[in-house]
Amino acid sequence: MVRGLAAGQSAKACPARVIFFGTPEFALPTLEALWSLQPKIFLAGVVTGPDKPVGREQKLAPSPVKLWADQHGLPALQPIRLADRAFQAALVALDANLGVIASFGKIIPKGVLGLFPMGVLNVHPSLLPRWRGPSPIQAAIAAGDKETGVTIMLTDEKMDHGSILAQERLALADEETTASVRPLLAKRGASLLKNTLVSWISGEIRPTPQDESAATFSRMLTRASGHIEWNSGVDEIARLVRAYDSWPGTFVFLPDGFRLKILSARAVVGSAAPTAGVGTITEDSLGFPLIRAGDGALLLQRVQPEGKAPMEGDAFLRGHRNLIGQQLR
Structure with missing residues (x-):
């Protein structure tokens, strides 16, 4: 049969x-x-x-x-x-x-x-x-x-x-x-x-x-599609982190040229957002990194430095205090 x-x-x-x-x-x-x-x-x-x-x-x-x-x-x-x-x-x-x-x-x-x-x-x-x-x-x-x-x-x-x-x-x-x-x-x-x-x-x-x-059209994604542009609105950036979590992932470049993947993040707006220049990394009250965006800041909850395992954002910043005040690109 x-x-x-x-x-x-x-x-x-x-x-x-x-x-x-x-x-x-x-x-x-x-x-x-x-x-x-x-x-x-x-x-x-x-x-x-x-x-x-x-x-x-x-x-x-x-x-x-x-x-x-x-x-x-x-x-x-x-x-x-x-x-x-x-x-x-x-x-x-x-x-x-x-x-x-x-x-x-x-x-x-x-x-x-x-x-x-x-x-x-x-x-x-x-x-x-x-x-x-x-x-x-x-x-x-x-x-x-x-x-x-x-x-x-x-x-x-x-x-x-x-x-x-x-x-x-x-x-x-x-x-x-x-x-x-x-x-x-x-x-x-x-x-x-x-x-x-x-x-x-x-x-x-x-x-x-x-x-x-x-009709609207989605685009073919490449690895480069996940590179964060800090002049964008912070809500838009936070949505990209969620949208690109499987592929291609979102990332920034540290001052030394190494890639930092952003695995989880949330938008911070209003008085809680730092006044530093766009792309500048600061620290929130709990020790998590904040990156200034066009109209607020992105709090990095979980990240993955290039060549290393994923980690919580506060753990990353404790090991990279020298980054505070520097600009990511």
């Missing part, structure tokens, strides 16, 4: 034969949701990123989705280029008619999208059309949005542009980080996809085009 199917049922008999596109851990709840829908659907295989070097020894390691597929006996394709003819031939051989994406990391070309007569559904971690692009969770937190969420959309050849099938909202306060929000959206997205997919297959959903006038 083919895995995931009822006795006497063939893969051809399923109304939806699905290929899943995904790579990191965020994708796993959606993949598990698809697996649990069998035998209503047939999960034909996955497409995921190539093995990548990890660790100090740079040994090749498979993606979380590849590992999951291997453990569950699913075919896994790992193309370097989606336009490659050999990859597309292998995809056609899996005989799927519907695609599902969750954090795949590449724009799927029109030629591949056309292989799926029932369309390709994407689980996107924002309330589209707000925050299209590669870093929507970070963008929502950094912008101070009061809510975010997940969108199930139809995929076209443009980035996060397709019509919306379903959305679910998640309220944001002033304490969430990307590390805390990402798993929540991964689970909510998987649950929403599971419900939406059944309705989509049965023809119960009418897609809603996105409002192009309301």
Whole structure:
């Protein structure tokens, strides 16, 4: 018997034969949701990123989705280029008619999208059309949005542009980080996809085009994106620390040129903020470092000096008293 199917049922008999596109851990709840829908659907295989070097020894390691597929006996394709003819031939051989994406990391070309007569559904971690692009969770937190969420959309050849099938909202306060929000959206997205997919297959959903006038775009983050600019508002800087906690992290350069990562911080405004020049380090009443910003100061609660273990901010300042009064850049 083919895995995931009822006795006497063939893969051809399923109304939806699905290929899943995904790579990191965020994708796993959606993949598990698809697996649990069998035998209503047939999960034909996955497409995921190539093995990548990890660790100090740079040994090749498979993606979380590849590992999951291997453990569950699913075919896994790992193309370097989606336009490659050999990859597309292998995809056609899996005989799927519907695609599902969750954090795949590449724009799927029109030629591949056309292989799926029932369309390709994407689980996107924002309330589209707000925050299209590669870093929507970070963008929502950094912008101070009061809510975010997940969108199930139809995929076209443009980035996060397709019509919306379903959305679910998640309220944001002033304490969430990307590390805390990402798993929540991964689970909510998987649950929403599971419900939406059944309705989509049965023809119960009418897609809603996105409002192009309301579209905003998140950017591709690099390591340099986390460099703090002290002329910015202190609330903006504090949000960046929370938004970039997983990647790329926020940091400043000490006077000796070494990098200091800021792991946790909060904004200090009003009379409690020091009057020193922008970027200057002072000390609060409990011995924690305060860095003057454009309209207040950032209290460094937890930091990591370059080449050393993470530590509390007061412990760092006790060992670096010479930094008080100096300017960070």
